Every structure is written in structure tokens, then in C-alpha cells.
Amino acid sequence: MLIAIHAGAGPVSSDLERHERESREALLRALSTARDLLEHGAAAVAVVAAAVEILEDFEGFNAGRGAALCSDGTALLSASIMRGFDRAAGAVAGLRTTKNPVAAAEAVLATDQVLLIGEPADVLAAENGVEQRPNDYFITEYAISRLREELTAESRGTVGAVCVDVNGELAAATSTGGITGQPPGRIGDSPLIGAGTWADARVAVSCTGDGEAFIRAGVARYIAALVEDGAELEQACARAIGCVSELGGTGGLIACQPERAVCMPFTTEAMPRGLWRAGADPRVWVTDSE
Amino acid sequence: MLIAIHAGAGPVSSDLERHERESREALLRALSTARDLLEHGAAAVAVVAAAVEILEDFEGFNAGRGAALCSDGTALLSASIMRGFDRAAGAVAGLRTTKNPVAAAEAVLATDQVLLIGEPADVLAAENGVEQRPNDYFITEYAISRLREELTAESRGTVGAVCVDVNGELAAATSTGGITGQPPGRIGDSPLIGAGTWADARVAVSCTGDGEAFIRAGVARYIAALVEDGAELEQACARAIGCVSELGGTGGLIACQPERAVCMPFTTEAMPRGLWRAGADPRVWVTDSE
Numbered sequence: 001m002l003i004a005i006h007a008g009a010g011p012v013s014s015d016l017e018r019h020e021r022e023s024r025e026a027l028l029r030a031l032s033t034a035r036d037l038l039e040h041g042a043a044a045v046a047v048v049a050a051a052v053e054i055l056e057d058f059e060g061f062n063a064g065r066g067a068a069l070c071s072d073g074t075a076l077l078s079a080s081i082m083r084g085f086d087r088a089a090g091a092v093a094g095l096r097t098t099k100n101p102v103a104a105a106e107a108v109l110a111t112d113q114v115l116l117i118g119e120p121a122d123v124l125a126a127e128n129g130v131e132q133r134p135n136d137y138f139i140t141e142y143a144i145s146r147l148r149e150e151l152t153a154e155s156r157g158t159v160g161a162v163c164v165d166v167n168g169e170l171a172a173a174t175s176t177g178g179i180t181g182q183p184p185g186r187i188g189d190s191p192l193i194g195a196g197t198w199a200d201a202r203v204a205v206s207c208t209g210d211g212e213a214f215i216r217a218g219v220a221r222y223i224a225a226l227v228e229d230g231a232e233l234e235q236a237c238a239r240a241i242g243c244v245s246e247l248g249g250t251g252g253l254i255a256c257q258p259e260r261a262v263c264m265p266f267t268t269e270a271m272p273r274g275l276w277r278a279g280a281d282p283r284v285w286v287t288d289s290e
Numbered sequence: 291m292l293i294a295i296h297a298g299a300g301p302v303s304s305d306l307e308r309h310e311r312e313s314r315e316a317l318l319r320a321l322s323t324a325r326d327l328l329e330h331g332a333a334a335v336a337v338v339a340a341a342v343e344i345l346e347d348f349e350g351f352n353a354g355r356g357a358a359l360c361s362d363g364t365a366l367l368s369a370s371i372m373r374g375f376d377r378a379a380g381a382v383a384g385l386r387t388t389k390n391p392v393a394a395a396e397a398v399l400a401t402d403q404v405l406l407i408g409e410p411a412d413v414l415a416a417e418n419g420v421e422q423r424p425n426d427y428f429i430t431e432y433a434i435s436r437l438r439e440e441l442t443a444e445s446r447g448t449v450g451a452v453c454v455d456v457n458g459e460l461a462a463a464t465s466t467g468g469i470t471g472q473p474p475g476r477i478g479d480s481p482l483i484g485a486g487t488w489a490d491a492r493v494a495v496s497c498t499g500d501g502e503a504f505i506r507a508g509v510a511r512y513i514a515a516l517v518e519d520g521a522e523l524e525q526a527c528a529r530a531i532g533c534v535s536e537l538g539g540t541g542g543l544i545a546c547q548p549e550r551a552v553c554m555p556f557t558t559e560a561m562p563r564g565l566w567r568a569g570a571d572p573r574v575w576v577t578d579s580e
Contacts, residue, residue: 120475
């Protein structure tokens with residue numbers, strides 16, 4: 001059993017430093033909740049959803065409350081989730097009112113659809129009992145100040161989780177508010193199965209970084225195809241991240257396999273992240289040098 | 291030089307038979323236009339866009355005018371396009387008013403974004419001079435009758451094109467109206483780079499079929515990864531289509547490489563499709579047995 005989580009990849013910024021202590025606490029809360037669930041036999045897909053909800057609720061990360069704001073000052077939220085053993089997937093893009101976007105993605109996973117966009121996705125979430133909030137709920141003073149200062153480089157983060165449950169089954173989930181100042185309607189890799197999120201029987205992946213480069217590299221599906229063809233996880237992740245770099249993008253990802261292999265590569269200065277494995281203590285890291 | 295096109299994969303239905311002669315004519319028009327452009331040195335990305343626009347304009351195919359209708363009776367249009375040599379990509383999902391969705395995707399390709407959803411995507415297209423129409427323009431009597439009769443199985447088709455230009459460069463494009471009776475907001479694989487559409491320096495792919503299964507199989511990116519690792523195109527396509535079948539889906543795809551390798555596999559009874567190669571006559575096919 002293991003759970004790995006991330007909360008975006010970017011520079012060592014004032015944003016990061018301002019929130020560092022609370023960020024580490026939020027990562028530990030997510031790991032702790034995930035561990036409890038895993039030790040009680042919860043399925044991987046429920047565990048990644050629960051972990052990501054905690055990261056969404058912490059306003060220091062760019063997902064759920066505290067998300068980066070579009071150029072028109074609104075929050076536009078997206079998320080996806082995928083279950084490894086049957087490749088069931090759910091994704092939502094362009095949410096405005098769902099408190100926990102990953103819960104909306106989980107609601108879509110239970111339907112015949114995979115991706116719902118816009119208001120119908122909020123409506124489906126609400127019909128499934130997922131809490132709704134006015135768009136103002138997501139908008140923090142700090143996010144407004146970032147929009148005012150056009151600190152786009154600092155807000156490319158997303159949050160995500162990958163997991164191996166007690167049965168050796170995998171899941172992955174990712175959630176984001178996008179990029180500060182993005183045009184309304186712009187969607188990155190986070191809600192795209194195969195770009196920002198993937199899980200099959202062999203590997204689970206959640207990405208963060210320059211969304212457009214991650215889409216154009218098809219990062220998560222690329223890693224899975226390489227692993228299927230016999231590549232080591234570390235080598236597959238390195239090739240995928242290399243592909244993003246060739247396209248001029250930076251970022252990171254977390255990936256795991258049933259045999260407890262875990263990779264958490266990133267090409268930025270920092271990627272707040274955490275890992276818990278059965279029998280060990282939860283650990284969190286922020287920068288590369290730790 | 292070559293251009294391959296498709297117009298959906300499905301059963302030999304009354305829908306198909308009703309439109310067969312005009313469908314073949316539309317496919318030939320698209321091939322003929324593409325050939326003229328290619329012979330005049332046009333770039334692959336412009337050629338696939340032009341071919342797909344012709345397929346969108348023909349109301350017998352499920353893209354642009356004549357698209358399948360959502361459960362609320364409206365048309366919801368999506369498309370994507372990708373250029374091989376630099377992997378530039380553009381995609382739009384949930385359009386309501388852009389006459390040629392692939393032209394909107396091409397407009398996004400020219401921006402820093404890759405995927406725009408909803409009204410902002412229509413607005414960007416309009417700002418780039420792409421013709422707009424009221425949503426009624428897309429809604430044909432025939433599409434209304436299909437919605438009334440819930441003929442969902444007959445309307446999974448999309449249209450798409452892959453191309454090798456005079457410089458040996460690749461591009462792919464895909465456009466769709468989705469599934470008859472789909473919930474508003476439901477998006478399939480067609481606008482998703484890596485699922486329904488892909489182009490890099492080695493291979494270009496455009497898919498059609500059960501969108502959810504194609505997303506969960508990550509078809510287009512999977513083929514590209516296998517080809518990069520040395521698989522023959524035919525073998526890579528077979529593995530990807532096999533993956534869709536394992537997930538309970540049917541459909542087809544067109545794929546090509548610079549060395550003039552072309553594959554057009556499908557697991558349905560029919561997939562209207564066409565091919566032109568430099569030095570040969572354009573050809574079109576509809577069923578498997580032709």
C-alpha cells in the first residue's frame with residue numbers, strides 16, 4: 001500500500017514561502033487521511049479522491065478554494081480521476097460551483113460518460129450530493145492579488161494523488177484552478193485522461209506543470225505505454241518529462257506501480273509532495289534539495 | 291504526399307444507406323480539395339483543416355451542420371487539430387455557433403492555449419474571422435428525427451483527416467457532434483489531444499467510435515508511443531483498437547506515417563473513408579467488405 005501526493009510544481013516563490021508551513025501540514029493531513037482509509041481496506045479510487053479533497057480545501061494550493069483566477073476574476077475548476085483495474089474514468093472541466101472538483105469527477109466516473117464540461121458538470125455533481133458553493137467561495141484575497149500582479153508563473157500548480165491499495169490496485173486523481181489570468185474557457189492537462197491523469201493495471205500517474213506542454217506530450221498515457229512495453233518506471237517518467245522539456249515546458253509528476261515503485265520527478269525548483277508507504281512514516285518534501 | 295479521411299464508424303444503418311451516394315461524393319470532394327492543396331505545396335495542417343471543413347459542411351456526417359443533437363435538442367460541437375513537426379495543437383469543446391469547428395481548433399492552435407471550452411471558444415473563433423451561425427444552423431430535420439427515435443447507435447460518427455505534405459510533415463484533425471441524446475456538456479475523444487487526435491514527427495492519427503472507450507484507451511497517444519518504440523504502424527493500430535475492444539468499445543481510426551504507410555482499421559460494419567496518394571487516383575470505401 002502507498003499514497004503519493006503533489007501540490008504543483010514551480011519556482012521557490014514568495015507564494016510558496018508564504019504558505020510553506022501550512023502547505024506541509026496540508027500534505028501531512030492528506031497523507032494521514034489516505035493512510036487511515038488504506039489501512040481500513042478502502043479502494044484506491046476512494047483514497048485518491050479523499051486525499052485530493054483535502055488538498056483542494058487548503059487555500060494555499062491552486063485547486064478548489066484558493067484556485068488561480070481567470071482574466072475575468074472568476075474561478076474555473078477542473079479535475080479528473082481514473083481507476084486502474086478497469087480503467088473507469090471521470091473528468092470535469094470548467095466547473096464554477098462544485099466545492100470539491102475531484103468529487104464531481106468521481107460522480108462522472110459512475111456514469112456512462114468520461115468527460116463533462118461547464119454547468120452540466122456542476123449540476124451532475126449537485127445531483128449526486130456533492131456540495132455546491134457560489135463562485136465567490138473559491139476566490140481568496142490572495143488569488144485576487146496574484147491576478148492583479150499577473151503572477152502567472154507562480155500559479156501553474158495543481159494537486160494530485162496516486163495510490164496502491166491493499167489489493168494492489170491503482171488509481172490517480174488530479175485537480176486544478178488553471179493559470180492565473182488565463183482566458184475564461186482555457187483548460188489544461190489536469191482534467192484530460194491521458195495527459196494529466198492515468199491509471200491502468202500497471203501504473204498510475206498524476207501530473208502538474210505547464211498544461212499545454214503536458215497535453216502536447218501526452219505525458220500520462222506515454223508513461224503507461226512505455227511501462228507496458230517493458231520500461232522501468234523511472235526511465236518512462238524521465239522520457240515523458242524530457243518530452244515536456246523539448247516542448248519548452250516545465251513541471252513534474254507522481255507515478256506509482258503495484259510493486260511499490262514510486263517516482264516523483266520535476267524540472268522546477270520545487271514541487272510540494274508527500275509519500276506514505278505501509279510500514280513507514282508519512283514524509284513530505286518541498287524543494288529539490290531536500 | 292497523402293491524405294486519408296474518415297466520416298465515422300458504425301453499423302450499416304438506414305442512416306448510412308440513406309446518405310451513401312452523397313457521402314461518397316462528400317468524401318471525394320474532401321480528397322480532391324486536399325489533393326489540390328497538397329500539389330500546390332500546402333502544409334499538412336492546412337490540408338487536414340480544409341478536408342475536415344468539407345466533411346463538416348456535408349449534413350450527412352456527424353460534425354458541423356447535421357451533427358448529432360444533445361438530449362436538450364441543441365448541437366454541441368467539438369474538434370481538434372495537431373501539427374506533427376512541432377506538436378502544436380488546438381482543440382475546442384462545447385461550441386454552439388462556430389460553423390466549422392475545426393477552424394476554431396486551428397485558431398486555438400495559433401494561441402498559447404491548447405484547449406478552450408464553451409462560449410469563449412466560439413468567441414475566439416469569431417475574433418479570428420471564423421464564420422458564426424445560430425445553433426439552429428447545425429440542427430437538421432434528420433438529426434431531430436434521430437433524437438426523437440433515440441438512434442444513438444447510429445450517430446457515433448465523427449469526421450477526421452490525416453495527411454503527409456510535400457515536405458513529409460504530418461498533421462491530424464478530428465471533428466464531431468457527439469452522440470445523439472448525449473447529456474449537454476458530454477465530451478468524447480474527438481477534441482482530446484492524445485485520445486482522438488495526435489500528430490508528431492512519426493505518425494498522425496484521427497479516431498472515431500465510442501468516445502469514452504477511446505479516451506480510456508488513450509488511443510492516439512498509445513499508437514504514437516508504440517511507433518516511437520519501434521512498432522510497425524499496423525501492429526500499433528491493432529493493439530490500440532484491441533485495447534478499445536477490451537473496454538467494450540467499437541470504432542475505427544486512420545493513421546499515417548511520412549513513408550506513406552497508412553492504416554484504416556475499424557471494428558464496426560462500416561467506416562466511410564477515403565485515401566489519396568501522390569500519383570494515384572482518390573479512392574473511397576464505406577463497408578468492410580469493399
